[in-house]
Amino acid sequence: xxxxxxxxxxxxxxxxxxxxxxxxxxxxxxxxxxxxxxxxxxxxxxxxxxxxxxxxxxxxxxxxxxxxxxxxxxxxxxxxxxxxxxxxxxxxxxxxxxxxxxxxxxxxxxxxxxxxxxxxxxxxxxxxxxxxxxxxxxxxxxxxxxxxxxxxxxxxxxxxxxxxxxxxxxxxxxxxxxxxxxxxxxxxxxxxxxxxxxxxxxxxxxxxxxxxxxxxxxxxxxxxxxxxxxxxxxxxxxxxxxxxxxxxxxxxxxxxxxxxxxxxxxxxxxxxxxxxxxxxxxxxxxxxxxxxxxxxxxxxxxxxxxxxxxxxxxxxxxxxxxxxxxxxxxxxxxxxxxxxxxxxxxxxxxxxxxxxxxxxxxxxxxxxxxxxxxxxxxxxxxxxxxxxxxxxxxxxxxxxxxxxxxxxxxxxxxxxxxxxxxxxxxxxxxxxxxxxxxxxxxxxxxxxxxxxxxxxxxxxxxxxxxxxxxxxxxxxxxxxxxxxxxxxxxxxxxxxxxxxxxxxxxxxxxxxxxxxxxxxxxxxxxxxxxxxxxxxxxxxxxxxxxxxxxxxxxxxxxxxxxxxxxxxxxx
Amino acid sequence: xxxxxxxxxxxxxxxxxxxxxxxxxxxxxxxxxxxxxxxxxxxxxxxxxxxxxxxxxxxxxxxxxxxxxxxxxxxxxxxxxxxxxxxxxxxxxxxxxxxxxxxxxxxxxxxxxxxxxxxxxxxxxxxxxxxxxxxxxxxxxxxxxxxxxxxxxxxxxxxxxxxxxxxxxxxxxxxxxxxxxxxxxxxxxxxxxxxxxxxxxxxxxxxxxxxxxx
Numbered sequence: 191x192x193x194x195x196x197x198x199x200x201x202x203x204x205x206x207x208x209x210x211x212x213x214x215x216x217x218x219x220x221x222x223x224x225x226x227x228x229x230x231x232x233x234x235x236x237x238x239x240x241x242x243x244x245x246x247x248x249x250x251x252x253x254x255x256x257x258x259x260x261x262x263x264x265x266x267x268x269x270x271x272x273x274x275x276x277x278x279x280x281x282x283x284x285x286x287x288x289x290x291x292x293x294x295x296x297x298x299x300x301x302x303x304x305x306x307x308x309x310x311x312x313x314x315x316x317x318x319x320x321x322x323x324x325x326x327x328x329x330x331x332x333x334x335x336x337x338x339x340x341x342x343x344x345x346x347x348x349x350x351x352x353x354x355x356x357x358x359x360x361x362x363x364x365x366x367x368x369x370x371x372x373x374x375x376x377x378x379x380x381x382x383x384x385x386x387x388x389x390x391x392x393x394x395x396x397x398x399x400x401x402x403x404x405x406x407x408x409x410x411x412x413x414x415x416x417x418x419x420x421x422x423x424x425x426x427x428x429x430x431x432x433x434x435x436x437x438x439x440x441x442x443x444x445x446x447x448x449x450x451x452x453x454x455x456x457x458x459x460x461x462x463x464x465x466x467x468x469x470x471x472x473x474x475x476x477x478x479x480x481x482x483x484x485x486x487x488x489x490x491x492x493x494x495x496x497x498x499x500x501x502x503x504x505x506x507x508x509x510x511x512x513x514x515x516x517x518x519x520x521x522x523x524x525x526x527x528x529x530x531x532x533x534x535x536x537x538x539x540x541x542x543x544x545x546x547x548x549x550x551x552x553x554x555x556x557x558x559x560x561x562x563x564x565x566x567x568x569x570x571x572x573x574x575x576x577x578x579x580x581x582x583x584x585x586x587x588x589x590x591x592x593x594x595x596x597x598x599x600x601x602x603x604x605x606x607x608x609x610x611x612x613x614x615x616x617x618x619x620x621x622x623x624x625x626x627x628x629x630x631x632x633x634x635x636x637x638x639x640x641x642x643x644x645x646x647x648x649x650x651x652x653x654x655x656x657x658x659x660x661x662x663x664x665x666x667x668x669x670x671x672x673x674x675x676x677x678x679x680x681x682x683x684x685x686x687x688x689x690x691x692x693x694x695x696x697x698x699x700x701x702x703x704x705x706x707x708x709x710x711x712x713x714x715x716x717x718x719x720x721x722x723x724x725x726x727x728x729x730x731x732x733x734x735x736x737x738x739x740x741x742x743x744x745x746x747x748x749x750x751x752x753x754x755x756x757x758x759x760x761x
Numbered sequence: 762x763x764x765x766x767x768x769x770x771x772x773x774x775x776x777x778x779x780x781x782x783x784x785x786x787x788x789x790x791x792x793x794x795x796x797x798x799x800x801x802x803x804x805x806x807x808x809x810x811x812x813x814x815x816x817x818x819x820x821x822x823x824x825x826x827x828x829x830x831x832x833x834x835x836x837x838x839x840x841x842x843x844x845x846x847x848x849x850x851x852x853x854x855x856x857x858x859x860x861x862x863x864x865x866x867x868x869x870x871x872x873x874x875x876x877x878x879x880x881x882x883x884x885x886x887x888x889x890x891x892x893x894x895x896x897x898x899x900x901x902x903x904x905x906x907x908x909x910x911x912x913x914x915x916x917x918x919x920x921x922x923x924x925x926x927x928x929x930x931x932x933x934x935x936x937x938x939x940x941x942x943x944x945x946x947x948x949x950x951x952x953x954x955x956x957x958x959x960x961x962x963x964x965x966x967x968x969x970x971x972x973x974x975x
Contacts, residue, residue: 515811515815518904518905521905701807701808702807702808702811703803703806703807706798706800706807707800707803707807708800719913720913720914720917722798722799722800722917723798723799723800723807724800725800725914725917726799726800726921727914727918727921730918730921730922731921731925733922733925734921734922734924734925734926734928734929735925737925737926737929738925738928738929738932740929741929741930741932741933742932744933745932745933745936748855748936749936749939751860752859752860752940755860
């Protein structure tokens with residue numbers, strides 16, 4: 191079959207016609223170049239048409255992200271309103287002589303408040319909320335590798351954070367103002383001052399007592415919903431000081447900017463803790479030892495009465511823009527993993543506490559040595575510390591539950607004891623890859639019974655006074671009712687703290703290559719999944735690259751051969 | 762070799778040329794972005810690379826369907842029917858004869874644009890490597906929506922291996938286009954459509970003579 195070239199070219203537009211219908215061999219160089227440019231321009235135009243939507247989508251215009259839109263609706267009106275002005279309540283307009291009197295005034299109207307509160311972990315310090323189950327809780331067998339044990343509320347030093355008046359523990363009366371004091375007024379100090387001045391005969395002292403009385407009245411009138419400082423007084427100081435325990439909770443969150451916490455930032459959404467830690471019957475939403483904060487992640491659209499405790503509550507499980515690959519991550523990776531690039535970004539946090547070094551003296555006296563960040567690196571009464579700032583978390587699979595080794599559990603002192611450790615199977619639909627602070631420590635254990643020990647620290651017979659560890663352990667374990675053999679040594683321990691606060695603005699979220707990279711992947715220890723950019727199969731890559739290199743070598747040799755023998759031409 | 766007078770024939774239609782260069786650009790960009798996603802180097806950024814790779818891959822897949830339609834409706838698919846006839850002559854040519862200045866054993870024509878070696882190579886590419894790459898690529902893209910149905914490591918392994926084979930092809934292809942009667946002869950042919958070929962005496966029936974301009 192013959193093909194008529196002329197016929198074929200009949201379909202070619204005129205402009206092109208003159209380039210190709212003429213004798214190509216004689217086509218002027220200029221024109222030929224033009225036709226090449228023409229084709230190239232057409233190609234580039236086509237390609238740009240294809241690429242432009244991809245390029246246009248490049249700068250994430252997150253205003254459209256469904257997760258943000260949802261969240262903005264969920265927290266639209268931040269105004270709290272009330273039908274009660276406590277300043278006008280008659281029962282509060284009197285002279286109070288003790289904290290307990292204030293509480294009685296509170297419950298005279300809020301009749302169920304104390305009853306409700308008595309059932310919460312904030313009161314019982316037991317995960318079960320029940321005295322018959324002492325397994326988990328500060329008042330039970332739980333230990334950590336900071337101040338180790340609450341010694342069943344016998345260690346009075348710990349009770350500064352308990353919610354009863356005057357460190358009386360569960361024997362005392364609920365201190366409503368621990369959480370509802372909106373004025374920052376120090377009631378404990380005020381009452382002890384009043385007692386002091388009242389006993390004084392000096393009329394001036396009586397005047398002072400009256401003044402304080404007025405201040406108390408004023409402060410009582412200002413009761414309200416808990417703010418960041420109320421929660422922070424204890425939770426920012428977990429482990430015995432600012433930023434010791436959590437890493438994502440410290441006093442920098444009392445008045446954070448949005449760079450530190452995009453939700454709580456006073457220059458941003460200005461959330462209080464209770465905006466997410468919602469409350470039912472004084473039970474505050476959140477993880478309690480082994481119990482996850484929620485059974486399942488639900489958005490408020492799926493369940494409008496669910497607590498707002500998870501990111502999904504407000505942001506949904508597909509928070510990013512519709513075509514975003516990030517949405518494909520949310521079934522495996524927690525929001526926190528990418529959106530909290532590092533913790534302890536303002537204040538340092540403690541990363542190591544070695545009790546075995548405690549007890550050293552300088553000039554026969556206990557001493558304190560400060561290091562970087564003006565934080566102690568050694569204290570005679572506590573041992574050796576390490577502090578860090580801007581800490582990159584460690585990542586583990588986590589279904590919301592932590593396993594705990596209590597003072598009643600048998601340990602293997604030859605291994606690093608996981609006092610607290612995340613639980614999460616890859617197959618569990620609740621499991622996500624989650625960031626953690628891993629606090630490392632050395633703490634006493636019973637060499638015979640192979641159990642972690644619970645020395646009592648404060649008080650006249652505590653370790654901080656006597657510096658006698660053996661005696662402190664004996665007294666401490668007695669408070670828990672766990673026998674102590676009399677022989678102790680120090681075991682290496684780790685304590686995992688989930689990192690969930692200090693969520694950074696979206697522009698500071700992790701880049702893909704923090705994880706999707708060969709050598710330095712943040713998820714290097716999570717090996718049961720394939721990650722593009724991080725993983726490769728050596729065999730596949732070897733075969734592939736050998737073939738590429740082989741092609742290159744063959745082509746090079748062939749080309750050189752042709753060049754040197756000039757394609758066999760003699761010239 | 763007086764019979765080897767160069768002649769020009771119109772070998773590649775506008776559509777073929779456009780498709781060829783579109784596909785060439787797409788493959789090059791896919792390889793560049795793909796290797797970045799694979800972690801081989803860092804160049805335009807992982808996220809950008811993923812976006813471009815996904816977008817181009819899906820676009821190509823769609824357009825490839827049209828190309829296949831074109832192939833079958835025009836009968837151009839016959840250009841890819843493999844043959845062993847003259848295959849060894851062609852192999853011998855590239856391995857030996859080319860160094861001696863001997864002519865190419867197979868004449869190009871509008872009905873037989875590919876020599877037996879090319880037919881084999883392009884069939885392998887178009888019917889094997891590219892479809893495998895497109896299918897694994899699509900499954901890779903849809904991985905999250907096909908939970909549990911496919912294994913990502915296996916998909917990724919195949920996708921990587923085929924990508925490197927395509928890179929291998931690209932290198933040889935780029936070199937082979939310099940083996941025309943002049944170094945730029947073949948590439949000029951794919952740009953203008955007019956290919957300069959040698960007039961050989963041994964054109965067989967199955968190769969079908971094309972209309973020549975001389």
